[in-house]
Amino acid sequence: MLSALGNPRQAAAQLMNFGLILSTAFMMWKGLSVISDSPSPIVVVLSGSMEPAFQRGDLLLLWNRNLFTETSVGEVVVYNVRDKDIPIVHRVISKFGTGPTAKLLTKGDNNDSDDTKLYAPGQNYLVREDIIGRSVVGYMPFIGYVTIMLSEHPWMKTVMLGIMGLVVVLQRE
Amino acid sequence: MATQEKITVYNIADLKNTTDDAIPNYLTSLSFTPSHLLTDVRLALGFSAFALSAACFAWDYNFGFESTKTYTAFAVALYTILNGLLTFWIFYVEKGTIYQGTSPKGDKIRISTETKKNVPVYHMTIEVKDGKTGERKTLKISRSFTEWFDAAGRFVAAPLQTVLAQGVDVIGRVDTKRANAAKVEGGEAGPSAVYTPEMLAMLSGEGVSVGSAAETATGTEAAEAKKGGKRRKN
Numbered sequence: 001m002l003s004a005l006g007n008p009r010q011a012a013a014q015l016m017n018f019g020l021i022l023s024t025a026f027m028m029w030k031g032l033s034v035i036s037d038s039p040s041p042i043v044v045v046l047s048g049s050m051e052p053a054f055q056r057g058d059l060l061l062l063w064n065r066n067l068f069t070e071t072s073v074g075e076v077v078v079y080n081v082r083d084k085d086i087p088i089v090h091r092v093i094s095k096f097g098t099g100p101t102a103k104l105l106t107k108g109d110n111n112d113s114d115d116t117k118l119y120a121p122g123q124n125y126l127v128r129e130d131i132i133g134r135s136v137v138g139y140m141p142f143i144g145y146v147t148i149m150l151s152e153h154p155w156m157k158t159v160m161l162g163i164m165g166l167v168v169v170l171q172r173e
Numbered sequence: 174m175a176t177q178e179k180i181t182v183y184n185i186a187d188l189k190n191t192t193d194d195a196i197p198n199y200l201t202s203l204s205f206t207p208s209h210l211l212t213d214v215r216l217a218l219g220f221s222a223f224a225l226s227a228a229c230f231a232w233d234y235n236f237g238f239e240s241t242k243t244y245t246a247f248a249v250a251l252y253t254i255l256n257g258l259l260t261f262w263i264f265y266v267e268k269g270t271i272y273q274g275t276s277p278k279g280d281k282i283r284i285s286t287e288t289k290k291n292v293p294v295y296h297m298t299i300e301v302k303d304g305k306t307g308e309r310k311t312l313k314i315s316r317s318f319t320e321w322f323d324a325a326g327r328f329v330a331a332p333l334q335t336v337l338a339q340g341v342d343v344i345g346r347v348d349t350k351r352a353n354a355a356k357v358e359g360g361e362a363g364p365s366a367v368y369t370p371e372m373l374a375m376l377s378g379e380g381v382s383v384g385s386a387a388e389t390a391t392g393t394e395a396a397e398a399k400k401g402g403k404r405r406k407n
Contacts (some may be wrong), residue, residue, distance in 0.1 A: 009216070013212065016220060023222065023252075025225050027252045028297035031249040039237075039238035039239070
């Protein structure tokens with residue numbers, strides 16, 4: 001493959017193929033994001049606070065549009081705590097008001113108390129804006145454990161990269 | 174060219190790619206002028222799609238999802254269109270073309286190649302347009318890869334060049350040496366004369382030799398073959 005680099009057009013074409021793989025993957029993610037109107041349309045359940053409905057390690061596909069109905073009490077939603085990037089999957093247990101300024105309170109099915117202590121200091125309720133997924137439209141059990149393992153044991157990332165590097169080098173021969 | 178690269182002879186993709194790379198080199202060495210239009214359009218489409226996705230990544234990273242939603246939606250739609258055009262270009266316009274250009278005598282030539290899965294035969298479709306008469310012709314040449322790869326997987330340029338020079342008169346006019354070399358009656362099953370596997374091994378052992386060394390080798394082999402019986406070459 002390296003011998004092709006003598007010709008600049010061929011080198012450019014190979015670079016282009018590699019770049020297109022990355023960019024197509026990225027655009028597919030962004031496309032899903034735009035269609036579902038969620039900044040993160042695929043999330044992993046990180047805790048067991050919604051058992052037995054959702055287990056730790058489940059992969060969820062989210063939908064974030066209110067086309068026909070408003071988010072109401074009893075729905076399972078996914079939200080980010082203000083200024084944090086951690087998605088929390090809990091159920092809406094009370095609602096005051098209607099529309100985008102309605103105040104929502106959530107609680108995990110498997111938790112003893114509601115989410116007030118999870119919210120940011122000074123925040124006592126959620127509004128529609130905080131929610132990144134108003135309903136779960138698809139789910140795959142267990143797959144998300146890879147992400148959980150990688151974030152809880154960062155050395156595994158190094159091991160994975162090392163193995164991938166080894167495979168690439170060995171394939172050349 | 175002392176040590177030559179060896180490829181896996183069982184890998185059709187390797188055989189095809191090596192041969193596809195050799196033909197433009199050969200034609201360029203004969204002073205053919207290549208036309209880069211096909212490649213350039215493909216590169217333009219591919220890189221603009223990539224640039225769009227890079228821009229989308231940049232504004233999403235810097236400004237967040239909510240404020241750039243509309244731009245992202247347009248970017249995804251435009252990216253899909255560009256990728257669709259690129260695929261269309263590769264499958265319907267390029268169609269396996271490996272070379273397009275003009276000979277030093279003014280004739281136009283376009284060569285596309287294909288192989289069928291697990292069959293080691295190289296199919297070439299050559300479209301020529303005569304520079305003076307404007308007459309168009311399409312030739313199909315199918316030869317076995319064994320004609321220009323030796324058993325170890327080294328590529329030997331001379332037999333491939335001879336096939337092209339003798340099969341396509343536009344090339345033969347420019348490369349008179351190969352056109353007048355001993356004729357190789359070949360086909361999908363391989364050559365039936367001149368270039369025996371032992372010869373290919375010998376030719377590749379000398380390196381990719383073009384010129385009188387190969388010619389005399391061809392000449393002596395043909396003479397000895399006529400005398401009957403293969404001789405062990407070393």
